[in-house]
Amino acid sequence: MSPLRDWPIKRKLTAILLLISGLVLVLTSAAFVTYQVVTFRGTIQSHLATRSRILAANSTAALAFANEADATEILAALKYDPHMVAAALYNQDGRVLATYPVAATADLIPAAPQPDGYRFQGGRLVGSTPVAQGGKRLGTLYIASDTKDVSDALRLSGVIAIVVLAIAMLAAYALAAALQGRISAPILALAETATAVSTRQDYSVRAPKLGEDELGTLTDAFNQMLVRIEDQDRELRRYATELEQRVAERTQELQERHEAVRRNAAELLAANQELDAFAYSVSHDLRAPLRSIDGFSHVLLEDYAAQLDQAGRDSLQRVRAASQRMATLIDDLLKLARVTRAEMRTEVVDLSGMARDIVAELQRATPERHVEFAIAPGLEARGDPRLLRVALDNLLRNGWKYTAKQPRPQIEFASTNVNGERAFVVRDNGAGFDMKYADKLFGVFQRLHSAAEFEGTGVGLATVRRIITRHGGRIWAEGAVDRGATFYFTL
Ligand SMILES: Nc1ncnc2c1ncn2[C@@H]1O[C@H](COP(=O)(O)OP(=O)(O)O)[C@@H](O)[C@H]1O
Ligand SMILES: [Mg+2]
Incomplete structure (x- = not known):
């Protein structure tokens, strides 16, 4: 079984109500039974006292004359009371004159007279009464009765108490079950609303208000809180949507820009490749005529040197040097183009x-x-x-x-x-x-x-x-x- 603090509130309330009413009922029943027993004991004690005094009054003559037969007869009248267990008459010296029943055993009759008065002793009510005449004590009357009436009364009141307790507890349970709802219902409603809010993230639900007490105030406060959260949630959602939209716009913009850059790069690359190809073919095509210029200048210098004067030869020499330098330039350019390709x-x-x-x-x-x-x-x-x-x-x-x-x-x-x-x-x-x-x-x-x-x-x-x-x-x-x-x- 789960610990008390984990019980559902309904059960907790019912248990508390039952505990309180049970305690009250048990205390009341105990008081009732005690009162019953005390009064009953008082009653039987006063009965016994009355009976003792009557017997004592009747026994004066028998004691005065130490008439054993009379004394025995007087005591024998006790047989009409079924509760009477034993009785004895002691003379002035404390010796037993007569007993009831006649053949009473020693454990029923004390050997010597007891002090005057009445007391409960060993499941019996016993008492000693003085037997006196004209202010002169003649002896003592001992009498013992059982306490069956008291135990019967006790048993009866116990049974009554238990029956009443059972009926009262049943009634208390029924009442508690019916009434705990007054307290638990608003709390349960609050709990249900809170669960709905947290599981569905739905801030539009409201807890039903079931009264104007503190729980009603709590419900109002809870509902107000929900209103605030709902507002903020709406606001947040609005921001989120706005943000998403902005991000989408930005992404679109960036994508467009990226696309433009990519296109530019592709165009540039194409243009560059074209340029390279152009440079390559131009350089390549320039080589042949250049070789002709150099070659024919060489031929002119070799074969027609005699027909030229010094200035002509110098000029041809320069043509050759220039064309050779140009060939180097072209070679270098071709190397550069090759590096790219x-x-x-x-x-x-x-x-x-x-x-x-x-x-x-x-x-x-x-x-x-x-x-x-x-x-x-x-x-x-x-x-x-x-x-x-x-x-x-x-x-x-x-x-x-x-x-x-x-x-x-x-x-x-x-x-x-x-x-x-x-x-x-x-x-x-x-x-x-x-x-x-x-x-x-x-x-x-x-x-x-x-x-x-x-x-x-x-x-x-x-x-x-x-x-x-x-x-x-x-x-x-x-x-x-x-x-x-x-x-x-x-x-
Ligand atoms: N080590 C260097 N010290 C000084 N100047 C340099 C050096 N290397 C390159 N340069 C300078 O950079 C220029 C370009 O170099 P480069 O492209 O190799 O052409 P080149 O060597 O054919 O002149 C050179 O003309 C030169 O002025
Ligand atoms: Mg260099």
Whole structure:
């Protein structure tokens, strides 16, 4: 059975009412039974006393003359009272003169007279009365009666009490069951409403008010609270809908913008590809006529040198030089175009080893130059080995070229940490450049040094940047005039 505090309120109320009425009834019944017994004992005691006094009065003569036969006869009259158990007459000396019944056993009759008075003793009412005449005591009358009347009365009143108790409890139960509703009904209604609110989230329900008492006040307060919650809930829902709508609008807007950007990007890509294709075919198609110009200039110089004067030969010489320079430019442009078009194949690339190869190649080509190289070992990156080689080649070749006028040229290839990201570094102590033009370096045909100072086409760094960008990396440069240049790139 669950503990009392978990009982439903109906049962709790019924139990409390039954407990109280039961307690009241038991106390009342006990009082009733006690009263019954006390009065009954008083009554039988006064009966016995009266009877004793009558007997005592009748026994004076028998005692005065110590007439045993008379005394026995007087006592024998007691047989008409069925409750009388025993009696005895003692003379002045305290000896027994006569007894009732005649052959009374010793446990019925005390050997000597008892003190005067009446008392209940061993389930009997016993008493001693003086037998006197004219103020002179002649002896003592002892008398004993059973208490059957008292126990009968006790039993009867007990039965009555139990019956009354049972009927009263039944009535109390019926009444409690009927009346507890007055208190429990409003509470149950409140509980039911609260359950409905919490399970269905329906704040429009209201608890029925069943009276103007404190429970009525509680119901009113509860209903008011529900009104407030309902209002706030409605407000919240309105906000939520508004918000959803706004989010939807924003999403739509963003999607449209995203779509526009995507379209732009696609258009740009297409345009770029077209441009690349155009640059590629133009460069490619320019090569043939250029080769003709160079070839025929060569033929003219070889076969018709005699017909030309010195100025003519010089001019032809310049035509050849210019056409050769243009061929280099076109080759570089073609390389740049190829870098963009080439398909990428990604793998782990040993950049340190690659740098050592390039350096060896540079030294083989110009053995008279002495450049100090410092290549950090074990530099690796994921990327397309062919493209990365082109990029590294350009950067190291630039370092080689722009340190040509430096008495103690040094070139370094290493890696460093830039804002938590790994960056590779190519550094030299050559001619350097003015930081003002740092962003120009990577444009096609953009050169910070004249051809007279340093030879070149200005396509190299543009090619490098395309390669790095295709790898998802960044490239930037730092430098100062005559203090060297540093190129950083990430992959
Ligand atoms: N290591 C360097 N030191 C100084 N300037 C450099 C260095 N590398 C590149 N530059 C500058 O950037 C320009 C563009 O370089 P690049 O595209 O490789 O063209 P090129 O080497 O053919 O001149 C160069 O003309 C030069 O002015
Ligand atoms: Mg270059």
